[in-house]
Amino acid sequence: MAWQGIEGHDAVVERFVAAQALGRIAGSYLFIGPPGIGKSTFAQKLAGSLLCRSTGKGLLPCNACSSCVQAKAGRHPDIDIVSKPEDRATIPLETFIGDADHRMREGLCWRLLLRPTMGSRKVAIILDADHLAEEAANCLLKTLEEPPDGAVIVLVGTALERQLPTIRSRCQIVRFRPLTSETVFSILKHETARGTDIGQIQNDDAIKKEPDNDSLLWACAQGSGGSLQRARLLLDPMLAAFRCRLISLLSHRPMHGVELADETKLLLDAAGKEAPVRRARLRIVLESAIDFFRAALRDDLAGEPPCDQVLAELINAWTGGSEEAVVSLRHTLDALDAVNRNANLTIVVDAWTALLEQPRLTQTT
Numbered sequence: 001m002a003w004q005g006i007e008g009h010d011a012v013v014e015r016f017v018a019a020q021a022l023g024r025i026a027g028s029y030l031f032i033g034p035p036g037i038g039k040s041t042f043a044q045k046l047a048g049s050l051l052c053r054s055t056g057k058g059l060l061p062c063n064a065c066s067s068c069v070q071a072k073a074g075r076h077p078d079i080d081i082v083s084k085p086e087d088r089a090t091i092p093l094e095t096f097i098g099d100a101d102h103r104m105r106e107g108l109c110w111r112l113l114l115r116p117t118m119g120s121r122k123v124a125i126i127l128d129a130d131h132l133a134e135e136a137a138n139c140l141l142k143t144l145e146e147p148p149d150g151a152v153i154v155l156v157g158t159a160l161e162r163q164l165p166t167i168r169s170r171c172q173i174v175r176f177r178p179l180t181s182e183t184v185f186s187i188l189k190h191e192t193a194r195g196t197d198i199g200q201i202q203n204d205d206a207i208k209k210e211p212d213n214d215s216l217l218w219a220c221a222q223g224s225g226g227s228l229q230r231a232r233l234l235l236d237p238m239l240a241a242f243r244c245r246l247i248s249l250l251s252h253r254p255m256h257g258v259e260l261a262d263e264t265k266l267l268l269d270a271a272g273k274e275a276p277v278r279r280a281r282l283r284i285v286l287e288s289a290i291d292f293f294r295a296a297l298r299d300d301l302a303g304e305p306p307c308d309q310v311l312a313e314l315i316n317a318w319t320g321g322s323e324e325a326v327v328s329l330r331h332t333l334d335a336l337d338a339v340n341r342n343a344n345l346t347i348v349v350d351a352w353t354a355l356l357e358q359p360r361l362t363q364t365t
């Protein structure tokens with residue numbers, strides 16, 4: 001049975017269960033894995049377990065003590081969660097040490113020095129660790145190296161190479177693997193059957209539209225790249241249809257960059273004016289393109305056709321070759337990075353599509 005309802009990460013659960021049994025829970029952890037697979041939910045469940053007054057076997061919380069009640073309600077005073085504000089490119093320095101007027105009298109590092117309110121320790125969760133600027137990271141180093149008595153700090157990021165070496169070297173690294181399509185499918189099915197408690201992962205209205213059959217859920221699971229978050233977004237019929245269209249445009253030679261740009265912008269406009277929703281949509285587009293180029297590469301170099309049906313059908317149409325796939329992949333990863341740094345989305349779309357249209361011209365630059 002899944003640990004606290006978390007599917008697909010049994011190896012990580014076992015690691016923490018073993019560490020707790022040996023009394024070796026570390027002070028600083030760095031969770032690494034693709035977005036939308038449940039790392040942040042895991043961190044929060046782990047925090048609840050570590051703070052439970054009578055944690056049971058297998059690091060399971062009792063779910064009855066006052067600590068569990070507060071943790072479950074998301075308002076445990078000893079669980080401190082910080083993240084990158086939506087309108088910022090990085091986590092601001094003041095998040096850790098307070099603003100200029102309250103240096104080390106506010107902020108996460110200061111709060112960690114205070115005595116725990118309910119239990120014996122504090123747990124800090126730093127989301128969006130990919131967006132830790134050097135100055136802010138430097139303020140964290142001492143706290144990571146010598147966490148206050150019993151404190152546990154969990155940083156949550158997507159890729160090891162996106163973390164500063166100074167942070168990496170001070171944390172125990174915990175890798176989370178993408179979920180299998182089967183796991184994503186089973187979670188989606190469970191959620192839709194339940195009528196939709198979407199849990200901790202942010203989402204738009206997509207999940208609320210009850211999908212009519214398993215084949216739709218399976219297609220979303222296959223197109224999710226192992227990310228539950230992405231699968232949930234793909235339940236939006238408009239996004240699912242766009243994904244098929246996108247792959248068809250990408251595989252077509254010559255590629256029509258302007259067409260791709262126009263259709264992508266229409267998709268973003270259909271999402272309304274809210275920046276986070278528009279950004280989430282563009283991320284899905286770019287991530288689907290990344291899947292496509294990776295699949296094209298695997299097909300080209302290793303002769304491994306993708307198991308995703310939509311990709312498998314269209315990958316044969318790809319005539320770009322592995323070199324072009326690599327260059328296009330690089331441009332798409334750069335575009336995704338720009339989206340994550342809050343760049344102007346229209347500019348990102350225009351630049352990305354123009355570069356894809358002319359990969360041979362740009363690959364030597």
Ligand SMILES: [Zn+2]
Nearest residue numbers: 052062065068
């Ligand atoms: Zn408890």
